[in-house]
Amino acid sequence: MQHEVTVRYLEMLSVSDYKPAREPAEPLDFIRSEQPLPEWNRFFYVAVGRPWQWTDRLPWPREKWLAWIDRPELETWVAYHRGTPVGYFELERQADANVEVAYFGLLPQFTGRGFGGALLNRVIQRAWQDGTRRVWLHTCTLDHPAALGNYLARGFRQFKEETEARELSDAVDRAWFA
Secondary structure, X not given: OEEEEEEEEEEEOOHHHOOOOOOOOOOOEEXXXXXXXXXXXXXXXHHHHHXXXXXXXOOOOHHXXXXXXXXXXXXXXXXXXXXXXXXXXXXXXXXXHEEEEEEEEEOHHHOOOOHHHHHHHHHHHXXXXXXXXXXXXXXXXXXXXXXXXXHHHOOOEEEEEEEEEEEOOOHHXXXXXX
């Protein structure tokens, strides 16, 4: 079934635009995944993206996942609460000192606890290291309803919008068995 989806492209052009979210009442630990492990990134992609129709990477074989994550331009970070992973993000350093927030999100059972703002704080803080000139991302109307508001509240500004028809599928449900 075709579904109309609005994609919004957001950017932050200066670290001075950053407005930190309040830290959650419950502590989070952030650890960078230093060793490329395709199964780990795929786990987060499926577990975080399942409710939001993240399907473009589902057909990727292990070799393509490894090629994506085993690059110096890409970082994967995981947020933990009491030893349990609650979310992740992937940052990709690009040409002209741009950093893309390639993927970002929480596991569904950890939304609504203030962890999204804290995770986005860490994303932005890490993205602005090492001479960055611009941090950008895209979100769409399929994403969590609080996603756009969180991005805008942290200081991102929209620079582009597109509407497209997408075929929604049950491929994400089948991903548990792929």
